[in-house]
Amino acid sequence: MAQKNAVQQTPFWYNFLLTCIKPLYRWKIKQRAENAAAFQQECIERFGPFQPPKNLETIWFHVVSVGETNAAQPLIEHYLKLGHPVLVTNTTKTGQARAKSLFLKAPYLDLFQAVYLPVDQKPLLKQFFDVYQPKLLALVETEIWPNLIAEAKQQQIPCILLNARLSEKSAKGYGKVARLTKPMLQQLTWMLAQDRATQQRYVDLGLDQNKSQVVGNIKFDITAPQHYVSQAEQFKQDWQLEHRQIITLASTHAPEEENLLKQLQPHLNANSNLLCIVVPRHPERFDEVYQVCQRLNLNTQRRSLKQTIQADTQVFLADSMGEMWLWYGLSQACFVGGSLNEPGGGHNILEPMVLDVPTVIGPRYFNFQSIVDEFVVEQGILIGDDAAQIVQQLLSCLENTAQKQRLVQQAQLVLQRNTGSLQKHIQLIDHYLQQTASS
Missing domain, CATH: 3.40.50.11720 (3-Deoxy-D-manno-octulosonic-acid transferase, N-terminal domain)
Incomplete structure (x- = not known):
């Protein structure tokens, strides 16, 4: 040309x-x-x-x-x-x-x-x-x-x-x-x-x-890969997760994991059904995040060691790459990271929403400002000011069925009206x- x-x-x-x-x-x-x-x-x-x-x-x-x-x-x-x-x-x-x-x-x-x-x-x-x-x-x-x-x-x-x-x-x-x-x-x-x-x-x-x-935004046209959806369903059976309450902390940065897990720790200790999956954003931090879990005395298994979620597992460290859809597929609520740390900026909130997972983020999401703003208007997302509030919002999504359904329904409205960018x-x-x- x-x-x-x-x-x-x-x-x-x-x-x-x-x-x-x-x-x-x-x-x-x-x-x-x-x-x-x-x-x-x-x-x-x-x-x-x-x-x-x-x-x-x-x-x-x-x-x-x-x-x-x-x-x-x-x-x-x-x-x-x-x-x-x-x-x-x-x-x-x-x-x-x-x-x-x-x-x-x-x-x-x-x-x-x-x-x-x-x-x-x-x-x-x-x-x-x-x-x-x-x-x-x-x-x-x-x-x-x-x-x-x-x-x-x-x-x-x-x-x-x-x-x-x-x-x-x-x-x-x-x-x-x-x-x-x-x-x-x-x-x-x-x-x-x-x-x-x-x-x-x-x-x-x-x-x-x-x-x-x-x-x-072309991201609104995404669909979950079927093999990850099927694998998540298989894991639920193989790892006996049907009765577990699963929160995922996704694409996290330092010090988000430590701050959130400190707030979750008493709930994890008091509720044996509660499980937290942690997916750090950067692989060079996998060992660092594992050490955080150890310092907090949380029973932790690691994906990289081919360990599975056991009945007494409190934290599952998803220290693998390219499997985010799988962890969202197991989740009943999630936090999308890069939004609580400094300077923040946020990461993609659409993937969990496509799978009907109620989504919570922190206050610093300027990289996805226009997307988040649209969900805020429709009340399809929760935004917490700090780690304590975010954890309370995540737990509320697990315990309040009506709130969870409302978040999912409102998020779906936003997703549906924004499709079409891919073809353009x-x-x-x-x-x-x-x-x-x-x-």
Whole structure:
């Protein structure tokens, strides 16, 4: 597809800064790597010479972490089912693990590939584009990189921002580096925004309003994978959970687990039927959270050790990756984390709601402001100011059947009226695929 405007190069200071911090980035990768082989593999994907491509002329989705991967899941699956080769890049380890757990299996093995996004340096990105030769680049939700977008422009590859969201706080951050942000946004081919506030923030930062439209949030079109629903039902039988009252603390950050478990501790000790599943957001914190449970003298089993929930289990540490749907499937109430910690921001509340799980969050949910606000208006979600209030709200969902049913019904109203964004995304991608095919 022909690009009419010349490529606008990124500022010297930005590229110099990347060069300076690159050794620190490599050190950080080494610190979190499980072993030497994992470190070497990640370095190859981040810094080159890159893995050999399974396919050329792919649809390339860049999804930062777990949340963006889940949002893009129905889009990626749609094109894989049609036989399109798909390349997924991630920024985080958890995001890549989630992408591989979803798609690196039959019948998509030959069509799907997932690697880390390389560092945003011009030579590396040029090499990456030359190796993989994508025909379209779709950035999902939040993460935009100046040299990445400039290289797509240089190579005349459509670069579209899908399901875009931008908080007021993030917009202020981009606004502080306007000489970097404005040229970057001007080189986007198109943007589909979740809401008008996001669209306006991008326009204020330099995006051409004629290259954007508001189509709602693709996350409203998600459905629970049937195999996880079936597995949850099987676990209920195998682990004898029919009479347990199960609360899940999902996507938690420090110190959310400790604060919430301290409040839950007397209830767990007094009620043998009560069970808490804890799903930390980041795998490097799994052992840390286990130690929290030990300090609180809570009888804890771990998924990573293939332990099962026993009759006397108080806490089940779901220290695995890519199984969130499974834990929601076991839940009768849940807390979605990243909303009680500092600075917070929140995580996806729609997954538990799709499974009719009453949902509680903390007060800091600015990453999902417009979504949460809609559920607040319809009284389909509970928001607690602190750990004590959140635990009381969770317990109330277990004990008050009428309240639970009301929350679920109101949440379903919001979910149902917001579906349809997925098809609009597909239409846009198809439009640019047709243009690239005819050029």
